Amino acid sequence: MxxxxxxxxxxxxxxxxxxxxxxxxxxxxxxxxxxxxxxxxxxxxxxxxxxxxxxxxxxxxxxxxxxxxxxxxxxxxxxxxxxxxxxxxxxxxxxxxxxxxxxxxxxxxxxxxxxxxxxxGLQMEMVEVTKGEPSVSLPFKISGPVDEDIRVEWTHPDSKQTEVMTFENGEIQLSKQNKVYRRRTEMDKDLLRSGDLSLTLKNPGVDDNGLYKCTVYSGEEVQQWKTVTLSVREPLDSSFTDRLPSLKRRRTSSSTSQENIPLGSGLDSSINQV
Missing domain, CATH: 2.60.40.10 (Immunoglobulins)
Incomplete structure (x- = not known):
């Protein structure tokens, strides 16, 4: 056949x-x-x-x-x-x-x-930030100026609190925003002119990890959309970073004493003990 x-x-x-x-x-x-x-x-x-x-x-x-x-x-x-x-x-x-x-x-x-x-141009984009940073930006820019009738929705599908921010009728709609994100999110106040639909998330934490989606509507018709994956990393263990100077000194003293130590062995064993 x-x-x-x-x-x-x-x-x-x-x-x-x-x-x-x-x-x-x-x-x-x-x-x-x-x-x-x-x-x-x-x-x-x-x-x-x-x-x-x-x-x-x-x-x-x-x-x-x-x-x-x-x-x-x-x-x-x-x-x-x-x-x-x-x-x-x-x-x-x-x-x-x-x-x-x-x-x-x-x-x-x-x-x-x-x-x-x-x-x-599909950006399977990932944004990484360390926990403790004051804010992080989830980028999305389109050609401006933008139609005044558009509706812009940022959502977090990976979370139970999906409604992150909605821009409609020329302003941010606080009533459609989940309380988890209130006072923690910002967008360009002049986005209709700039076309910058990026979302700024303040005080990002591990609970904010996951997929975010920005959808642009004209009426009920989807015009454009983009997804951004946010990765909020825990800072390096302080005990490990505090030991870095001593590790360097130990390797220096070892090299001056002519000991045959395999490259990286001291650092690797310390990492495994953390």
């Missing part, structure tokens, strides 16, 4: 900017493949195989997929144009491999194409 695929199998890459919520996955076939008996299937082929959209004998439509149901479409008359490209709205950028397959009336594969989605 798969022998016929070898001459018609294709892999292409499609780029999409970070924060975009829609994309078109291109797929056009030659006229010789256009027949009323063909079936065309678009599938998500990452870690699991899921059918997203199907065209069969002139009828087409999205499947009842829990994520993409209602968010996929093809052109109205693909059998005439040969254009079976799939438009996806409300895109999940964590999904990256899609497959489109054309079958004949016997279920034999006539053509198959794999589309790999590449996210340009």
């Amino acid at each position: 798969f022998c016929s695929v070898l001459s018609v199998y294709q892999v292409i890459k499609v780029s999409v900017e970070e924060g975009k919520r829609s994309v078109v996955l291109p797929f056009k076939v030659t006229r010789r493949l256009l027949s009323e008996d063909i079936t065309v299937e678009w599938r998500l082929s990452d870690l699991e195989d899921r059918l997203l959209y199907i065209y069969h004998r002139g009828r087409q439509g999205p499947t009842q997929d829990q994520v993409y149901g209602g968010h996929t479409e093809m052109t109205e008359d693909p059998l005439t144009t040969g254009d079976f490209s799939l438009a996806i709205s409300d895109l999940r950028l964590t999904d990256s491999v899609y497959t489109c397959t054309v079958y004949d009336e016997h279920g034999e594969i006539l053509h198959q194409k794999v589309v790999v989605l590449i996210v340009r």
Whole structure:
């Protein structure tokens, strides 16, 4: 069955900017493949195989997929144009491999194409800070000036206190902010002009660790979004840092006494004892 695929199998890459919520996955076939008996299937082929959209004998439509149901479409008359490209709205950028397959009336594969989605500028960004620092910034900048009607939401999905900060109607909405973050968070007061949506978190602690997400809405439609992972480290053990000068002196005295000590042995053993 798969022998016929070898001459018609294709892999292409499609780029999409970070924060975009829609994309078109291109797929056009030659006229010789256009027949009323063909079936065309678009599938998500990452870690699991899921059918997203199907065209069969002139009828087409999205499947009842829990994520993409209602968010996929093809052109109205693909059998005439040969254009079976799939438009996806409300895109999940964590999904990256899609497959489109054309079958004949016997279920034999006539053509198959794999589309790999590449996210340009996607910042799987991690911010690290040591506990005890006065503040940390979770960065997110977009092109300004920004539409006055936007709503900006910073959330902490990894926490029970998910609502970190909301900017709406030109001001911070304190009523939508969890009390854990009140008086601990700041944003640029002139963000509509600057486009700087970064979040400043004061007195970061270990409980603040995890994933943060900033989502920009226009009405109920998502315009852009970004995720930042915050890592708040405990400071180095003071007993260890206090011993560093003595460790250096010990190595110096050892070297002057011509002892053959393996490189780093004294430091490594001290680390293991901490």
